[in-house]
Amino acid sequence: MKSKNGLLTLASIAIALGIYSCKPKNAGNAVSADAAQKVYVAPGKYDEFYNFVSGGFSGQMSVYGIPSGRLLRVVPIFSNDPESGYGYSEETKPMLNTSHGFIPWDDQHHLDLSQTNGEIDGRWIFANANNTPRVARVDLKTFHTNEIIELPNSAGNHSSPFITENTEYVVAGTRFSVPPDNANGDVPINTFKQNFKGYISFISVGKEDGKMDIAFQLECPGVSFDLSHAGKEKSHGWFFFSCYNTEQANTLLEVNASQKDKDFIMAVNWKKAEEYLKAGKGKKVPVKYAHNIYNEKTHTATSEIRTEVTVLDTKELKDICYFIPCPKSPHGCDVDPTGEYIVGSGKLAALIPVFSFDKLQAAIAKKDYVGDYEGIPIVKYESALYGEVPKPGLGPLHTEFDGKGNAITSFFVSSEIVKWNIKDLKVLDHAPTYYSVGHLCIPGGDTRKPNAKYVIAYNKITKDRYLPTGPELAQSAQLYDISGDKMQLILDFPTTGEPHYAQAVAADVIRNNSVKFFKIDDNANPFVAKGEAEAKVVRTGKKVDVYMTAIRSHFTPDNIEGIKMGDEVYFHVTNLEQDWDVPHGFAIKSAANAELLIMPGETQTLKWIPEKPGMYPMYCTDFCSALHQEMQGYVRVSPTGSNVPLMFSTGKNLPPVEKVEKK
């Protein structure tokens, strides 16, 4: 009997697998004949869209052209980058400073482009760090990471860096609830319910300069805040966060955090929070967090440790937060372009709930609650629900919008994307993904004005999509044409790291603002050499500062003698070029970290501590001209106490010594 049951179970698993995970026998069939024409961008022509793609465990952001899928650039944000010297040069090291010290890696999950009136304005893109909680701002004129702010009272900054429709705030939430920073964290893990809290940070963004500041934090029950999106238009002033582990499990979450039929979407009235803040209801709490800023004039970052944050207690200040029940461990929490519909994607659910902002407001006004969760009112599910999309697929994860009344949702378990109509909740189209899609991206697909020509699926599993490269494979992305009724797969392209959320925007919004070089006259680096006449070597005790210039195709100075063991040598290299796309590289034998890649008009510094006396060649690593190979020089290192005087030169053309002098 028992074995019969077992067989039945096996059989039904097999059927389920057959339905949901079997890929078409020939995946090539899914591609129609005109696909090549749709994605072909001729040599010398530009793509129509920029696609900014999170790097996941690479810690960086990559930039692709769409529809070609060409990789344009990888922008270092949370991980150091030996190729550019980011995180290695003296100027950029402070960017990776935290209250835990220098942290040159993180897990970068989500990106959000800055908006004005709910439309992408092309000024900045924000990035989250999940592991050691941080939010970064990348300037889209330079594609440089210009600011990183750490988040106190937080762990697993996952529901971030989503923004409000005028970029008033970037939010950051806690995926791993923890005891607050100023409480004793040295408590038994199974005291989760008593000691662990979930914090949400509202980071204000300077209207002109983009400067970030933690305006306030909301202390919330200890759950896992997963994803979030801001209200739009009518729902501007509200923010929505998906929550899982409302079971408050602290072990084997796979099972223990999947017990309840419904977890929550938390609706946050942040305008109300602002009122409380103004009324002085915030509590100033001592904490430690780093705030790092890169200055494009000095080409130098500074890091400051800040020591206070203002916290609003959502248990006491009752009308800031409301829980809406949502099946089942929701991931995506997405607001449609009108601001009326909030789509929850329960990753273990077989339906998609769509909530109505108007109904939610009415329910709150009537106090139509079914109880509370740690002091936060729980709105009755049916009272906030607009309707459910029945049986759309298995494991909905994330939804983007086409601006024509439709939504497209990704389904991890059934490996597909599904288009459905928001008003009548009817499924319109299914398209398979290869394989196990995570996030989706439609250009402007989370704004008021989607530009819905394409949807891009970022898949978690690659398997047989590309030539094999050993056990590790690039994550695959897939591009679909969604301009017609049916979604049409037109391109596969590999990505770097593991993309989670991504953003895309029409190229014109970004490309005309791109900086081509830095004006040498504006260079305010304290170690700049504006012209070869200012090149010099200065000894201050054991510290040697080399003010060096680089131009096609020589360094000045390129001969340095009189460095001694025990010296700390700083090469401050200024690139004197004033034209687009003429970086110079700088490398010296035995440098223990990386090279420098110096953009035209920039100054960057490499610290070097020689390990033994001898001759150390240095050279330019970025092919710069026909005489690039000649762009080289020598540094002579002598023993401690040697009487070799400090000398430096370029092109002195001293007669070479023909014979070794005899003593």
Place this chain on the structure above:
Amino acid sequence: MKGKLIIASIVLFLISCGDSTPKKKYGAENPSTSTDNSNPSYDPNRGEGKFSKVDVAATIDDAKASTGNKVYGVKCSSCHKLTTEKLVGPGWQGVTTRHTAEWIMNFATNPDPMITKDPKAQAMLEICLVRMPNQNISDDDARNLYEFMRKNDVAK
């Protein structure tokens, strides 16, 4: 009739041929600022760029020359000496006797298209093998540099 046809087919041949034949002797690093070098209107005395007529007074304008000297220090001295000695590029001594003011200022502000088509610039490229970089010199600074070159030539 027949003759017209032949001419027409020759024209067609030339046009289609022109599409596939490289137009630039050494190619351009910056295609957006370069133009077709088959243009017969190119004036090798003036060069190509913004400057068609530069007013040069009989005496040296010391203020301009002094500013020009500063610009030289930041943007030019890495490659050009003030003597006749070639460094990366040619030494500047005598440059104002070899070229017109217009040519020099056009070349300083618009080097890439000129290297592609100017006979003197191409001859110099064969010697130096490094294309003179565009150092994004402003119109005023080009004039100041020219005055500094004149002063340098007078002094030598």
